[in-house]
Amino acid sequence: MRDQITQKIEAIFRAVFDVEDLVINNDLTAEEVELWDSLSHMEMITTVEEAFDIVIPFDKVIAFKTVGDLIDHVLQTQN
Amino acid sequence: MDQPKCVKKTLSTRRSYRHVFAKADEYLERNAVYAEGNYYSYRTLNRHIKYICETLKSNDVRAKRIAIVCSDDFWTVATICAVLKYGAAYIPILKESPEERKNYIIKDARPGLILSPDSASDSSPIPSLQIQFENIPEFKDVEIAPSVDHSEACILYTSGSTGTPKGVPMTKAGIDHCFEWLFDYFDFNENDRFLQPFRWTFDISIFSLLAPLSVGACCYLLPQKGVRSLIILDSLIKHRITVVCLVPSIISLTQKYLPSLEGNALRISIFGGEALYIDMAELWKKTFQNATVFNIYGPSETTIFISCYELNKQNSPIESCNNIISLGRVIPNHNFILIDDQKETIQDKMTTGELCINGPQAIPNYINHIHKDRFLEVVREGNKEIFFRTGDLVQLNDNDNLLFIGRNDEQVQIQGHRVELKEIEFHIKKRTGSENAVVVKENKAGEKVLIAYAIKSHWSEKRLRRDLQEHLPPYMIPRQFVLMDVLPRNTNGKVDKKTLKEL
Numbered sequence: 001m002r003d004q005i006t007q008k009i010e011a012i013f014r015a016v017f018d019v020e021d022l023v024i025n026n027d028l029t030a031e032e033v034e035l036w037d038s039l040s041h042m043e044m045i046t047t048v049e050e051a052f053d054i055v056i057p058f059d060k061v062i063a064f065k066t067v068g069d070l071i072d073h074v075l076q077t078q079n
Numbered sequence: 080m081d082q083p084k085c086v087k088k089t090l091s092t093r094r095s096y097r098h099v100f101a102k103a104d105e106y107l108e109r110n111a112v113y114a115e116g117n118y119y120s121y122r123t124l125n126r127h128i129k130y131i132c133e134t135l136k137s138n139d140v141r142a143k144r145i146a147i148v149c150s151d152d153f154w155t156v157a158t159i160c161a162v163l164k165y166g167a168a169y170i171p172i173l174k175e176s177p178e179e180r181k182n183y184i185i186k187d188a189r190p191g192l193i194l195s196p197d198s199a200s201d202s203s204p205i206p207s208l209q210i211q212f213e214n215i216p217e218f219k220d221v222e223i224a225p226s227v228d229h230s231e232a233c234i235l236y237t238s239g240s241t242g243t244p245k246g247v248p249m250t251k252a253g254i255d256h257c258f259e260w261l262f263d264y265f266d267f268n269e270n271d272r273f274l275q276p277f278r279w280t281f282d283i284s285i286f287s288l289l290a291p292l293s294v295g296a297c298c299y300l301l302p303q304k305g306v307r308s309l310i311i312l313d314s315l316i317k318h319r320i321t322v323v324c325l326v327p328s329i330i331s332l333t334q335k336y337l338p339s340l341e342g343n344a345l346r347i348s349i350f351g352g353e354a355l356y357i358d359m360a361e362l363w364k365k366t367f368q369n370a371t372v373f374n375i376y377g378p379s380e381t382t383i384f385i386s387c388y389e390l391n392k393q394n395s396p397i398e399s400c401n402n403i404i405s406l407g408r409v410i411p412n413h414n415f416i417l418i419d420d421q422k423e424t425i426q427d428k429m430t431t432g433e434l435c436i437n438g439p440q441a442i443p444n445y446i447n448h449i450h451k452d453r454f455l456e457v458v459r460e461g462n463k464e465i466f467f468r469t470g471d472l473v474q475l476n477d478n479d480n481l482l483f484i485g486r487n488d489e490q491v492q493i494q495g496h497r498v499e500l501k502e503i504e505f506h507i508k509k510r511t512g513s514e515n516a517v518v519v520k521e522n523k524a525g526e527k528v529l530i531a532y533a534i535k536s537h538w539s540e541k542r543l544r545r546d547l548q549e550h551l552p553p554y555m556i557p558r559q560f561v562l563m564d565v566l567p568r569n570t571n572g573k574v575d576k577k578t579l580k581e582l
Contacts, residue, residue, distance in 0.1 A: 016564075029304070030304070030305070030306055031304060036306075037306070037307070037568075038306055038307050038308035038309070038332045038572070039332060039565050039566075039568060040565060041306040041308075041309070042308075042332060042335065043564060043565055046335070057336075057339065058309075058312075058313075058336040058339060058340060061309060061336070062305075062309055062310070062312075062313045065304075
């Protein structure tokens with residue numbers, strides 16, 4: 001399940017941050033992706049919400065420090 | 080040329096930014112700065128300022144301009160304050176800036192010294208001094224007389240969205256005047272908690288840092304990591320911030336979350352740096368219900384803030400044009416005029432002209448570069464006065480408030496008609512609900528055509544075109560609508576029209 005979610009999120013990241021060969025891992029942070037700014041972050045979150053049919057509240061979004069935190073949250077909502 | 084409009088007022092000189100250092104003694108045990116999870120008292124801040132000044136003195140530093148390698152940390156706060164106290168002008172250089180930009184600034188501003196928390200690079204032609212906060216001694220006396228006396232307080236470089244960055248020299252007198260007006264207009268006090276959300280190269284950071292330190296309040300810096308718009312919103316609520324100045328795009332970037340949040344502590348919410356739209360301000364007010372909202376205007380060349388408009392003052396309706404909130408009145412002791420294409424003064428109200436400003440806060444020129452097109456010489460009663468041409472097109476309404484119409488470079492001639500790009504953008508936004516940009520390009524035949532870039536929505540190009548045709552004359556309908564996932568932005572977060580033009 002986690003692998004499937006990771007794959008799906010990786011595809012979203014590649015499209016939103018415009019990096020074709022981006023490989024995500026649990027430790028990846030915003031500082032490591034060039035186009036990851038306020039605007040693209042919102043687009044990424046909205047795309048993830050639509051893809052998994054969830055709504056991520058502000059307190060969760062602000063608590064995400066790494067991509068792993070995002071994957072954990074999505075996993076939790078899918079179980 | 081006729082007499083420019085100017086309100087003369089003697090402002091309180093009891094409090095100015097220079098009192099940051101004099102006042103500090105009164106608040107020794109209060110928190111001055113919050114950075115990286117720690118509070119720093121005025122006593123601690125003073126000790127570090129004194130230490131840096133002593134270090135500069137012992138190294139016989141006589142530089143009038145000192146560059147500082149800046150981050151969102153306590154080191155930067157103490158170093159900026161120390162350089163000002165030492166009497167020199169500071170030039171902020173962002174640690175994360177591209178090397179090319181850092182080198183350009185160093186080459187152009189020619190500082191006599193670079194201060195950094197890290198060891199200096201050997202390749203730099205400018206002397207560097209590493210300042211580290213280890214084993215800082217206690218000082219009996221925190222007072223230190225300025226070692227150099229220079230009229231410049233800082234030099235900030237414009238964003239570069241208009242080409243080569245230009246160094247804007249802000250004077251101590253200019254900043255003094257702006258702060259005297261601020262303390263006359265707003266009731267800041269020692270119990271306030273200010274947020275400093277700007278990069279140190281943006282002039283409003285001077286307000287966000289020195290205003291709280293002038294009244295014994297606490298200045299909160301943003302965490303160094305995280306998505307900026309979200310950590311700003313989080314900091315406002317978590318730290319119960321009472322005073323903040325933000326760029327309006329923060330509202331559109333966080334609007335998804337605003338309805339689910341409450342921020343009752345915020346009492347003064349200032350917006351500046353770009354157009355503030357009524358719908359966005361109203362959305363903000365729903366979350367920050369206790370805040371009085373102000374729209375403030377001021378290019379860097381007029382030193383931080385030059386006009387101000389309070390929303391819903393005494394329950395009056397918001398004054399606006401094309402849904403953009405009024406810029407308010409020009410602050411006292413400044414002359415301003417509106418000029419037409421022929422540089423003639425416009426006398427009539429509700430007539431569009433370029434805003435030009437003269438007064439203690441307006442700079443007379445950029446450093447090292449002469450930009451005659453940005454300054455206007457006016458001779459009145461035998462005296463020559465230099466007005467800064469803002470490039471902003473405004474109208475003066477019947478209440479003497481300025482209404483923002485657009486940039487003068489956004490006013491174009493299409494098929495012989497004068498077209499305001501902002502007006503088209505306003506109509507597109509009214510439908511799609513999101514930011515957009517209309518730019519002018521030349522087609523193969525060398526003809527000027529309008530291209531609209533908008534964020535994808537349920538509005539198709541066909542529907543958008545059809546609907547606009549009902550509201551705008553044919554020559555104002557863009558030839559092409561490009562629907563995008565996101566719009567490119569420049570370093571200040573504004574829609575980057577230069578990039579769009581190159582697409």
